[in-house]
Amino acid sequence: MEDTLQSKVEKIITLVEGLSTKTTPTSTTPTIPTLVYFDVIGIAWPIRCLLHLHNIDYNFIAISIQQWTYKSANGHQPLKSAFNNGHVPLYIDQGVNLNQSNLILIYLAQQTRMMGDNKTEALAIESVLLHCYDAVFHSNGLLSVNITINIPAQVVQARLDAFMGQGDWGLVTNGYHNHLNAFVKLLEANELKSGFMVGSRLSVADLSAFNILCNWYKAFDKEVFLKEFPILDTYIQRIALIPGISDYIRNKQEATTWFDLPSIALKLTSSKELEGLVGLSAEHG
Ligand SMILES: N[C@@H](CCC(=O)N[C@@H](CS)C(=O)NCC(=O)O)C(=O)O
Incomplete structure (x- = not known):
């Protein structure tokens, strides 16, 4: 049977909460990085392009606007609440848990020599x-x-x-x-x-x-x-x-x-x- 919007949203929340509560790596922290963002170019393009340029494998959790704006009975957007700052992107790997696009970019640029020469x-x-x-x-x-x-x-x-x-x-x-x-x-x-x-x-x-x-x-x-x-x-x-x-x-x-x-x-x-x-x-x- 097809997932309803509500059950899809609940699944993503479980996934995201499982990731984002870990500020330090644990045995269940994914071994390859995870990026969560909308299913669009938006502000994640440079992050994803950088990962592509450096052949870095990662899980991408794509969220649709329908899932993001889904409201529970109390009128809240449960998916939005799953993120510390109520926004995407979220990037997690064995070392970091970052919820700000520019920080994600700087962190990845430092790992890949894309942050200049001095x-x-x-x-x-x-x-x-x-x-x-x-x-x-x-x-x-x-x-x-x-x-x-x-x-x-x-x-x-x-x-x-x-x-x-x-x-x-x-x-x-x-x-x-x-x-x-x-x-x-x-x-x-x-x-x-x-x-x-x-x-x-x-x-x-x-x-x-x-x-x-x-x-x-x-x-x-x-x-x-x-x-x-x-x-x-x-x-x-x-x-x-x-x-x-x-x-x-x-x-x-x-x-x-x-x-x-x-x-x-x-x-x-x-x-x-x-x-x-x-x-x-x-x-x-
Ligand atoms: N300062 C944050 C802002 C992120 C942000 O506003 N993201 C937008 C998507 S581009 C978002 O989450 N929009 C949905 C919302 O705010 O409810 C960052 O740079 O990561």
Whole structure:
């Protein structure tokens, strides 16, 4: 018999609680890492791409929006409550239990030599990671602009206007442009002019910047991105051509950038929005 939504949610909760209560490794801590996230690209793309680049095997527990938003009789979302901070991603291996995306990235980058070649580069990389975070979550970040569910239409429109730089709040914050101008400055601040965000080689800063620039911003508004930020387009095209990354984009990455339900968001809801962003085509369905 097919699992009901409730029983599926209960199973995932048992799984997650079994993992997340272990702050130190025990005999039952999984021997291969586990990553829990939504079944979308979202903010887990750089984590998953890094694991792919380094051939690190891991269990992926994918959560759907229906499972996440499932409410029990008391009106609570039981799955959300299973996470210490009420959010995903969650990453667990024999050494750590991390519930913050940037921490997961830094931890994995340290294990895989993707955190630069010295302390100065490591700080510059963190700075890029923090900016990537701002571009999604900070006021006028793309997430709050994109999400529409349960938000009155006027508020959705006002957020969008500000994000696109229109109206008083848009002029003050410079929305979209502020976020992307900062990426241009970060790229130009690399004195080595290597084409990477930091230093002379690929780092986790490039994985995170690629995700935000390509899968979020370019997918959200291709026209503005191409017209006003050609430097950033050249950058993402170059990063996409790195063999392990092309392989990840073509063969592994999930079909959607966000939830596959148009009623939830303005854009970034379907695999179509990912097509042609970097001149590679997906080889899977
Ligand atoms: N600071 C956290 C924020 C994570 C976060 O907000 N994740 C979103 C998905 S991208 C989430 O859990 N959304 C569902 C919710 O907050 O209920 C991190 O970077 O990991």
